Amino acid sequence: MEAFAYVAPSSIDEAVAELARHAKKGHRTQVLAGGTDLLVQMRGADIEPRILVDIKNVAETNRLHLGNNEIFIGAAIPSAVLNENAELVELLPGLLEAADLIGSTQIQGRATLGGNLCNASPAGDTIPAMIAVGVSCVIAGGKGQREMPVEKFVVGVGRNALEAGEFLVGLKIPRPKSRAADAYLRFTPRTEMDIAVAGCGVSVTLDAKGLCKEARVAIGAVAPTAILVPAAANALIGTTLDDAALAAAAAACSDAASPITDKRGTIDFRRKVVGVLCRRATAIARDRALARKVLGV
Amino acid sequence: MxxxxxxxxxxxxxxxxxxxxxxxxxxxxxxxxxxxxxxxxxxxxxxxxxxxxxxxxxxxxxxxxxxxxxxxxxxxxxxIATEEGLHPIQQKFLDHAALQCGVCTPGLIIATKSLLDRHPDPDETTIRYWLAGNLCRCTGYDKIVRAVQDVARDLAGPA
Amino acid sequence: MSESIDYKLVGTSPVRPDGVDKVTGRAQYGADLNLPNQIHGKVLRSPHAHARIKRIDTSRATAMPGVYAVITGEDFPPPPEHGDVGGEAGGSIGDHARNIMARDKALYHGHAVAAVAARSLRIADEALAAIEVEYEVLEPVLDLDAAMAPGAPLLDENCFTKNLPEKSDKPSNIAEVMLLSRGDVDKGFEEADVIVEGEYRIPMAHQGYIEPHACIANTNEAGQSTVWCCTQAHFDFRAITAKVLNMNVADLKFIASEIGGGFGGKTVVYLEPLAVLLSRKARRPVKMKMTREEVFRATGPTSGTHCKIKVGAKKDGTLTAATAWMAYEAGAYAGAPMGPGALTVFVPYHLENFKVEGYEVLVNKPKVGAYRAPGAPQSMHAMESAIDDLARELNMDPLDLRLKNAAEEGTRASYGPKFPVIGLKECLRAAKAHPNYTRALPEGAGRGVAVGFWFNFGLQSSAEVHVNENGTVTVVEGNPDIGGSRASMCIMAAETLGVPYESVRTLIGDTESTGFSNSTGGSRTTFATGMAVVRACEDIIAQCRARAAVTWGIDEDQVLWVDGQAIPASGVNDELKPLSLADIAENAAKTGGPLLSRASLTAKGAGPSFSVNIADLQVDRDTGKIDVLAFTAIQDAGRAIHKAYVEGQLQGGAAQGLGWALNEEYIYNADGIMENAGFLDYRMPVASDLPMIDTQIVEVPNPRHPYGVRGVGETPIVAPLAAAANAVRDAIGIRIHDLPLSPPRVLAALDAAAD
The missing domain is CATH 3.10.20.30 (Beta-grasp domain)
Incomplete structure (x- = not known):
């Protein structure tokens, strides 16, 4: 039987080299960031050995940069650290709320946005929130770095677009403009320590008159992957985000959902609740955007 | 291996x-x-x-x-305890009967320490959400939350 | 005993004597002990819910390096044909033996079919994977309807329904029926002005203790074994292990570790006989601990149930008749708490005409175990929901309706005997007077009330009291301390002896070092073991009076014991200086040697305890999500010995009951595999799910206990189920009969009502 092994490279190049070396040998390798999903999977049914490549010692995966045009969040930064950055919370409240919803305080101390994304669970909380704010994924591999819109990154239940030898370095996010804001809501039976039964991320940009000129709406836990719902965004754009617009967007989300019945919820329940979440999250994003007189540059 | x-x-x-x-x-x-x-x-x-x-x-x-x-x-x-004795969190857990079987207690005391290190004056909601990752099946959390509130009050009081 | 007695310690809340070790990590729980040379045991579990075991080949596993022992059902003696497991665990010893290790059939997903002991857990896992089991997969029977249907596949071809009016010669999945009746039900319903009916279903729920089962067994070449384990009942564990392995009780020593919760679930033996056998074969100490997943899949939750209730009343609220039909899932083997469910369903009420029909049914799920007031929460949820509906029909306050019909001293209980002094009316009046009952509710919220009950048990207890040379006191008893009982024993001993609380310590003896006690269960420890402690202390007092008499050269009956001191009776000799316990202990060598006493008893006169709960819940009409706004637990404790730990029992029971009412359930797929075998999806309440839980301890002392104790541990979980359901009914105007009141169920009910 192949042994487990643990390596902790200290640069992107080293990490890529490690991944390439083990890929060539046919080893099963897995990138370790916070480990809050991976270690549970290793304790469970999937106990086959693997090489763990810990990317937490790579400087770039720990880099947090709030630029004038762009925000960069390293893939290995724990959610708790992100939520302790007041400016980031102010800029992207929805995304940070989504990050804050991943598990307990303990889990927050480890879990990362990058890990939540790579784990590619249909119910991953940050994925719809990332889609809503237009995250671009920075990927490193043998051929250098490439970028990919987050909505293309997750390709199926538990499957992402990374190729052998690649890993996620970080996330690029356009810095929100004035009168723009995001929100994320999810539904769980308990207040904490639960997996989303449905989730919805929304970002809106208002013009000077309070009309919605840009919107992105994404839903989670109601399809094999989190999905962007252009019809919901279209229902919002050009409106004052009044009740009628919110109801139309909600209906678009319910229509776009293709949920399953499982231990966490039924098809009917998920379809209905994802619309409720869209309505409520959009109202929150709207109120935030209205409250934001001038933001950024 | x-x-x-x-x-x-x-x-x-x-x-x-x-x-x-x-x-x-x-x-x-x-x-x-x-x-x-x-x-x-x-x-x-x-x-x-x-x-x-x-x-x-x-x-x-x-x-x-x-x-x-x-x-x-x-x-x-x-x-957590020192040469001087129990940490105030440990003492308040005892004073408030905040443990029954006691198996969740070490984790709760560590989590409480982390909470009060960051938020010395938490309200009840903050306490409950911070400790939401620590299951206790015996107490219904009431006496645990009260113990944490009491430690925080003491920390906030005159030195 | 009158209410006005002024106790010094009873009713206070001192720090527990075992507290410091529990807040510093020193206290040793089930998995915290390691022995030199120990190896690790693991269990191979059935991947099928119902299968015949055709063949087990362990040869590959046995041959693996680092594997010391492999056992299967063939290594056990035949299951005993006679004898029942006592207490609240239920069932025959033979069935417990089969549950501990499957023989010819695996009856649930997770049923033990083999076990190994190896140098490391990893090797043990690899060895389990190397065991070949050939199964003939059978159709699983997964719910009450399917199991009771004519022609249903049988779990046990030798199961003939017990207690049928005519003995059955056809095997069935119905293990037992119970029929209770009184008066003339038809006439009673004819007299009724209003009749309500309801049908209620509740799935299996787990005790959810945080510490998984764990043990270490160390067996020597003479076959003598020491077992260290987390248990509510080390003496009962010894007895059951001896019977399952056909061993002499004297060859087994059980040491109870600290215990990380049980709620009834650790009155049942799972691992210990396996560890003893593995250790005997391996000739090394074998440590075993369950994973959380194993705890969910393979230990005993409580029954899923189906109850039908019909209640009639006159316009003034007087109940005229009631009927109940109930079926309880037993899981794989008989032993469901259908009996207590049937006996408690109508227990709060004075009822002249009633009929109860109960069925205990085998299904391919784990054998149910005791869970806090076993059986009562389910049946009383049904009745207390129906009473709430009745109050609405009658336009009566739900507490007034209950007060009008409430049982009291002398009422013939629905389970047979006349009630002794009970505190139901006192609890109902306390609820009525409680500010939380009349406080304004927020928009959209609802309030529900319900009554809870438990019999409380006595059973056997032993205690010893040793007076140390400086007058401090050691109490030794045999009930694992699951929620502060050492403190309660110290209080009762100190109060009786008249010494400070701090001078008394209580320790839990192992099965070789102290007398037999039944389980820490049945709400019996403070009552029964407390009674033994008090008796032993009274014996110490008698001895002290005799020692003082010797010292003073006067007659024993001229010596009084007042406030922890021997004093001469007035007029005997005023110059004699009182002798404290410490004085007498220091002088003991000269007066007859060390002071020690013991008491053992089968405690009679356990006091039934009633509760009333008030739940305020908010329902999100868009999502069906329920928030608990406030909860008030009122209960007759007889008398609270340690006030804070009694409050803690009320609060903990409320939290468990609310979890059960709102979100907890065993979810099975069509193959009989539990889909939510972990804390993530078996949704027990977390701290942010609950508000503060207000308590009010009502004290109607139990005249049969020296300090008036009734049990308190179990009653608290009974009323929250119906209190929550009734609050939801109040909030949304819809009666949801089934539990849990999970968001999809609540939203579906709201949608159905809107259509």
Whole structure:
């Protein structure tokens, strides 16, 4: 039987080299960031050995940069650290709320946005929130770095677009403009320590008159992957985000959902609740955007 | 199986151990190092009984690889009391009868320490959400929350 | 005993004597002990819910390096044909033996079919994977309807329904029926002005203790074994292990570790006989601990149930008749708490005409175990929901309706005997007077009330009291301390002896070092073991009076014991200086040697305890999500010995009951595999799910206990189920009969009502 092994490279190049070396040998390798999903999977049914490549010692995966045009969040930064950055919370409240919803305080101390994304669970909380704010994924591999819109990154239940030898370095996010804001809501039976039964991320940009000129709406836990719902965004754009617009967007989300019945919820329940979440999250994003007189540059 | 050598600090004491790559900090604390004050309730990060601080960050030790802890400062329940006696959190848990069976207590005390280190004056909602990762099946949480409130009051009071 | 007695310690809340070790991590729980040379045991579990075991080949596993022992059902003696497991665990010893290790059939997913002991857990896992089991997969029977249907596949071809009016010669999945009746039900319903009916279903729920089962067994070449384990009942564990392994009780020593919760679930033996056998074969100490997943899949939750209730009343609220039909899932083997469910369903009420029909049914799920007031929460949820509906029909306050019909001293209980002094009316009046009952509710919220009950048990207890040479006191008893009972024993001993609380310590003896006690269960420890402690202390007082008499050269009956001191009766000799316990202990060598006493008893006169709960819940009409706004638990404790730990029992029971009412349930797929075997999806309440839980301890002392104790541990979980359901009914105007009141169920009910 192949042994487990643990390596902790200290640069992107080293990490890529490690991944390439083990890929060539046919080893099963897995990138370790916070480990809050991976270690549970290793304790469970999937106990086959693997090489763990810990990317937490790579400087770039720990880099947090709030630029004038762009925000960069390293893939290995724990959610708790992100939520302790007041400016980031102010800029992207929805995304940070989504990050804050991943598990307990303990889990927050480890879990990362990058890990939540790579784990590619249909119910991953940050994925719809990332889609809503237009995250671009920075990927490193043998051929250098490439970028990919987050909505293309997750390709199926538990499957992402990374190729052998690649890993996620970080996330690029356009810095929100004035009168723009995001929100994320999810539904769980308990207040904490639960997996989303449905989730919805929304970002809106208002013009000077309070009309919605840009919107992105994404839903989670109601399809094999989190999905962007252009019809919901279209229902919002050009409106004052009044009740009628919110109801139309909600209906678009319910229509776009293709949920399953499982231990966490039924098809009917998920379809209905994802619309409720869209309505409520959009109202929150709207109120935030209205409250934001001038933001950024 | 190649064992990994790790040198770390547990409760301000340098500790050296060998571990397998897949072993968790919880496994090593309990089975290799005999620090059994840290409890295992689920091994999947869902109960908080194994809570420890790694570089003052609250984590479930079942979700941290032992191999990752080289050069860190780890605080476990065994490191909370001092030569002067019990930590105020420990004393208030006793005073308020905030434990019945007591198996969740080490994790809750560690989580409370982490809470009060960051939020010395938390309201009830903050306490409840901060401690939401620590399951207690005996108390209904009431006396635990009251104990935490009482510690916070004392911390806020005149020195 | 009158209410006005002024106790010094009873009713206070001192720090527990075992507290410091529990807040510093020193206290050793089930998995915290390691022995030199120990190896690790693991269990191979059935991947099928119902299968015949055709063949097990362990040869590959046995041959693996690092594997020391492999056992299967063939290594066990035949299951005993006679004898029942006592207490609240239920069932025959033979069935417990089969549950501990499957023989010819695996009856649930997770049923033990083999076990190994190996140098490491990893090797043990690899060895389990190397065991070949050939199964003939059978159709699983997964719910009450399917199991009771004619022609249903049988779990046990030798199961013939017990207690049928005519003995059955056809095997069935119905293990037992119970029929109770009184008066003339038809006439009673004819007299009724209003009749309500309801049908209620509740799925299986787990005790959810945080500490998984764990043990270490160390067996020597003479076959003598020491077992260290987390248990509510080390003496009962010894007895059951001896019977399952056909061993002499004297060859087994059980040491109870600290215990990380049980709620009834650790009155049942799972691992210990396996560890003893593995250790005997391996000739090494074998440590075993369950994973959380194993705890969910393979230990005993409580029954899923189906109850039908019909209640009639006159316009003034007087109940005229009631009927109940109930079926309880037993899981794989008989032993469901259908009996207590049937006996408690109508227990709060004075009822002249009633009929109860109960069925205990085998299904391919784990054998149910005791869970806090076993059986009562389910049946009383049904009745207390129906009473709430009745109050609405009658336009009566739900507490007034209950007060009008409430049982009291002398009422013939629905389970047979006349009630002794009970505190139901006192609890109902306390609820009525409680500010939380009349406080304004927020928009959209609802309030529900319900009554809870438990019999409380006596059973056997032993206690010893040793007076140390400086007058401090050691109490030794045999009930694992699951929620502060050491403190209660110390209080009762100190109060009786008249010494400070701090001078008394209580320790839990192992099966070789102290007398037999039944389980820490049945709400019996403070009552029964407390009674033994008090008796032993009274014996110490008698001895002290005799020692003082010797010292003073006067007659024993001229010596009084007042406030912890021997004093001469007035007029005997005023110059004699009182002798404290410490004085007498220091002088003991000269007066007859060390002071020690013991008491053992089968405690009679356990006092039934009633509760009333008030729940305020908010329902999100868009999502069906329920928030608990406030909860008030009122209960007759007889008398609270340690006030804070009694409050803690009320609060903990409320939290468990609310979890059960709102979100907790065993979810099975069509193959009989539990889909939510972990804390993530078996949704027990977390701290942010609950508000503060207000308590009010009502004290109607139990005249049969020296301090008036009734049990308190179990009653608290009974009323929250119906209180929550009734609050939801109040909030949304819809009666949801089934539990849990999970968001999809609530939203579906709201949608159905809107259509």
């Amino acid at each position: 190649n064992k990994i050598q790790v040198i770390t600090s547990i409760n301000h004491e340098e500790v050296e151990f060998l571990c397998e790559p897949q072993e968790t900090l919880l496994d090593v604390l309990r089975d290799t190092l005999g620090r059994t004050g840290t409890k295992e309730g689920c091994a999947t990060g869902d109960c908080g009984a194994c809570s420890v601080l790694v570089d003052d960050r609250l984590v479930c030790s079942c979700l941290v690889l032992a191999a990752e802890t080289g050069g860190r400062e780890i605080t476990t329940i065994e490191g």
